[in-house]
Amino acid sequence: MTPHDRFEAIYDSYYPAIHQYAARRTDSADDTADVISETFLTAWRRLHEVPDGERALLWLYGVARRVLANQQRGASRRAGLADRLRDELAADRPVTPVDLEHVRAAFEELPEGDREVLALACWEGLTSEQIAKVMECTAVAARTRLHRARKRLAARLDRPAVSTISMGEA
Template structure:
């Protein structure tokens, strides 16, 4: 029996059992699919080591069990990293001069700009890139980047001048 034939026989015989095993122990269909695919990938790589008969199912259960343990450890590491990153980012976040609702008109004007304009403005303002650096990021010449940035700033200024009347504070009219 070839490597492929051995794997296909094991896969056909035991896929339903491994699917049920993984589904009972995971929280989502995506996680179940990941466990199944990793289990059978290992089985493919080690097809020559898979025992004969029903012992093959026990072997696959053992592989699936270790795959699940790896997933749990990975999830735990990702959660700890995400918590640490959130803490670092919140500690580094500069205090805003304006309150949360005071800049809604700026956000709305920015969001109404074409994607091209938003991208060069964000690169210039948020990432503090020069025109030459922006050119490398967007794949154009420095002159074209300066022109795009200049035009984007003009369009943003025009959009800000068209501030909707609903955002005018009492007493401004």
């Protein structure tokens, strides 16, 4: 039996059991699918370790259990990070919804190139050299574009927020 045939036999035999195992322990169909795919990916990569016969199912359960534990640890870390980020943002100057709307409106008024270079710098945290690679230009050109985009955004932000609201109502 080839490795491919052996894997297919294991998959066909034990997929329903692993699916039920994962579905009973996850909150969403996506999480269930992730557990199943990771379990069988591990089985494929470590096919030489998968025991024969019924013991293969127990081995797969063990893998699925570890995948679930990793998934839960990841969710816990993400929740902790989100809490810390919320706390850090709350410690900074409070931002009102009007402030956010004013920033969003000013950002959206910018030309696409300005929005892209600002997003790469601010949202993605890229350096001028990295932006240059993404935008396929020199680092000097990237720095210049970023500088000009920041100036244009600052000019739009200097306008009173009320003017953007009244313009939208007119």
